[in-house]
Amino acid sequence: MTYLIDQLPEGRLPLYVVYSSPKDYPGEFVCRRQVCLFDQSGNSVIAAESHLFARAPTLEQLRDQLPRHLGRIPRHTTDDPVIVESWI
Helix, strand or coil, X not given: CCCCHHHCCCCEEEEEXXXXXXXXXXXXXXXXXXXXXXXXXXXXXXXXXXXXXXXXXXXXXXXXXXXCCCCEEECCCCCCCCEEEEEC
């Protein structure tokens, strides 16, 4: 299920994390939807809920399954090596 920002409770933001060959889906690209929670000050507190959103044999095929309104966030150097990118 895809949530638009105005459909989520206040203080929650959907985040789609793309993985390459995670342990539970070796050889595939996987996207898991997470929800970032924010405190009353607007500080990010935690990413909760990690639900399988999509999977595909190639990164391009996986990206084709993502909602069109999202913006790409490149992988950060401190991210787990299986993380390819995130979308918000």
